[in-house]
Amino acid sequence: MNARKNIGFLSFGHWNPHPTSATQTAADALLQSIDLAVAAEELGADGAYFRVHHFARQLGSPFPLLAAAGAKTSRIEIGTGVIDMRYTNPLAFAEDAGAADLIAGGRLQLGISRGSPEQVINGWRYFGYEPAEGESDADMARRHAGVALEAISGKQFAQPNPRPMFPNPPGMLRVEPYSEGLRQRIWWGAGSDTTARWAAQQGMNLMSSTLKDDESGEPFHVQQRQQIEAFRAEWAKFDHGFEPRVSVSRSIFAIVDDQDRRYFLGSGDRNDQFGYIESTRSVFGRAYADEPETLVEQLRGDEAIAAADTVLLTVPNQLGVDYNTHVLDAILTHVAPALGWR
Structure with missing residues (x-):
């Protein structure tokens, strides 16, 4: 694969009313997220x-x-990275996505998925959704995704009122606003090789994070690279009309000053971890935090990063916009060029 990477940040948007947090309220987390996007663009980041x-x-x-x-x-x-489709009305999703994409000038890249374990038991029920008879909640998420994809594609399906308030165009009606090209910018967050293949069959890009089902006992980055290969092999069986993209997420911190050393030197999980999530054996990818030269050598051995075209850097958003801008700048300046990502 080409070494050049799209580099973006991924923020969980944590907020906590604690004296040490830079995001003590929901407003802080939201407004600082916008500010960090602006700062990342000024640095030359891609996402x-x-x-x-x-x-x-x-x-x-x-x-x-x-x-x-x-x-x-x-x-x-x-x-x-990602919207949990268990909680989502597919047509409202299509409306909101179309509007936001038009405002952004066609720059949305929407990761969707079945989602992860949530804060409450079966939280999607509070949003008004129940799996159909014989369905699991994962099946429901995929069903919602399928309807949303059709709507985003501009499918005309709704019977027009013969006496509408405003004149209708001819034929059946579609969800508005429609944003051309958005359908090719939908990603599926896959946690297994099987769901990666399913994403390829549906014509969605692949988004793979720092967690996946343990399917072989091999290191995380090896299993993730195999997942990417399975996705691309499945994609090649179909004519979706565009080339897919693949992203991986990583916690990567280049230690370049004393503040970085206080936060990250000797911290983090330097090895993969294996455990269980909802009775499924899973593997959690390691974090990277070191001096730039050492970091570059460590990242050269990450097979999944090598196979992906996009790297999403998880950021500690509660440390504030200025510090996270520094974190991104350190990667873009000291690490990305040495790896050929820039």
Whole structure:
């Protein structure tokens, strides 16, 4: 694969009313997310991505944030990683996505998925959703995703009123606003090889994070590289009309000053971890935090990063915009060029 990478940040948007937190309120987390997107664009980064969690002191409602960030920037991709489709009305999703993408000038990159374990039991039920008979909650997420994809594609399906308030165009009606090209910028957050293949079959890009099902006992980056290969092999069986993209997420911190040393030197998980999530054996990828020269050598051995075209750097958003701008700048300046990412 080409060494050149799209480099973006991924923020969970944590906020906590603690004296040491730079984001003590939800307003802090939202407004600083916009400011960080602007700063990342000024640095030359390629993407500003936001995690979505419900019932948590984190970013929960993505589209107002995406629209605001899109309005304040002009070049950088604005995305999610990921929207939990168990909680989502597919047609409202298509409306909101179309509007936010038009505001951003066609720069949205929307990661969607079944989601992760949530803060409450079966939280999607509070949003008014139940799996159909014989469905699991994961099946429901994929069903919602399928309807959303059709709507985003501009499918005309709704019977027009013969006496509408305003004149209708001829034929069946579609969800508006429609944003041309958005359908090719939908990603599926896959946690296994099987769901990666399913994403390829549906014509969605692949988004893979720092967690996946343990399917072989091999190191995380090896299993993730195999997942990427499975996705691309499946994609090649179909004619979706465009080339897919693949992103991986990593916690990477270049230690370049004393503040970095205080925060990260000797911290983090330097090895993969294996454990269980909802009875599924999973592997958690290691974090990287070291002096730039050492960091470069460590990252050269990451097979999944080598196979992906996009790297999303998780950021400690509660440390504030200025520090996270420094974190991104350190990677873009001291690490990315040495690896050929820039």
